[in-house]
Amino acid sequence: MTRKYFGTDGIRGTVGQAPITPDFVLRLAHAVGRVLRRTEERPTVLIGKDTRISGYMLESALESGFNSAGVDVVLLGPLPTPGVAYLTRAQRASLGVVISASHNPFADNGIKFFSAQGTKLPDAWELDVEAALAEDPVWVDSATLGKARRLDDAAGRYIEFCKSTFSHDLTLKGLTIVVDAAHGAAYQVAPKVFHELGAEVIAIGCAPDGLNINRDVGATHPDALIRAVKANRADYGIALDGDADRLQLVDAQGRLFNGDEVLYLLVSERLARGESVPGAVGTLMTNMAVELALRARGVDFVRARVGDRYVLEALETKGWLLGGEGSGHLLALDKHTTGDGLISALQVLQACVHSGKSIAELLQGVALFPQVLLNVKLRPGQDWTVNATLRESVRAVEAELGDAGRVLIRPSGTEPLLRVMVEARDLTQANRCAERLAEAVRAG
Secondary structure: OOOOOOEOOEEEEEOOOOOOOHHHHHHHHHHHHHHHOOOOOOOEEEEEEOOOOHHHHHHHHHHHHHHHOOOEEEEEEEOOHHHHHHHHHHOOOOEEEEEOOOOOOOOEEEEEEEOOOOOEOOHHHHHHHHHHHOOOOOOOOHHHOOOEEEOOOHHHHHHHHHHHOOOOOOOOOOOEEEEEOOOOOOOOHHHHHHHHOOOEEEEEOOOOOOOOOOOOOOOOOOHHHHHHHHHOOOOEEEEEOOOOOOEEEEEOOOOEEOHHHHHHHHHHHHHHOOOOOOEEEEEOOOOHHHHHHHHHOOOEEEEEOOOHHHHHHHHHHHOOOEEEOOOOOEEEOOOOOOOOHHHHHHHHHHHHHHHOOOHHHHOOOOOOOOEEEEEEEOOOOOOHHHOHHHHHHHHHHHHHHHHHEEEEEEEOOOOOEEEEEEEEOOHHHHHHHHHHHHHHHHHO
């Protein structure tokens, strides 16, 4: 059975269009509730959301759907996705639910779920929910209906959890930090976390109006952060996305650091503390320079499919702790069960404060390779997998690059496109090789 509604990170779409409509979301919660009650007589779910105006409507629909299946609901209000994951575990809830479309514009929204352990749920669970959606609803009787309540100070509890991941022997006093919450779920908590650890905080992107989430601010629009860091002569800048599970970092010179560099820094910081780091997980898109730098330090490296859930699966299989994506999703499983932009930022700042070095100084041994990505349109019915010219061109390019570069060709999951990526130490070479491969695709 294939999934009809669930994508790589829950269910997402444009509000008012299937499946992000109040009637479907009510049915979804009812179906999830029925699945939960197969193993638990009286489940409790937590519901958090970002700042989109549609969150009110979807929250009400979820609450009604869960209550109709005999499931109790605890409403958290606006809270980062990793905050919902943390509280689900801390409150011993049966399930955590997040209403968010992450880095998408305000007109989109989505629903994603966390297990009682605060982790993403497996495909098998999603298939069970989709099977329940295909069945007629079974409303519980009045005496069995679920109840709803709000959790007081959900944000405060999450703030304390974030602070607990920062070394108790260190402080952020003396640092000026620009914090950009993308007018999203972390608009209240993010400035407080850094302020309460001693930093002078300059907040931008912390005035949501329901319509401005991710608009020209946040991790997907780091130019606003760079300008603010320079204008305020700040030491660092931290930009989160709409649900605060990923980040971008900027130093005092306005240099932007991506998730690949941060992953290397997290590994390096632990090695400097004398900790054992047997390996780290990236994705198919992780810059090759990071892989080579890690291996040079005796740290194994494996690549997962693109998507934080696949990074997590690889970490669990290997029994490792650190992984991430260039987009800024970082996992430190000894700190949290899921990707957390705030906690990742604190780990970087801890490394800087502890070492007395800047981010750039800590990354001196890593110079990212140029990556050239071309989107090549496929003709209707074109099967690129049988393109002999492309296979021969790939072999030739890989032979030319040797150990100093790599090729990645993968189809888009949403459009008739083939994504051709070439990575090399030299940008001119990367461009030339990528164009050669793109021409081979078009000729096939």
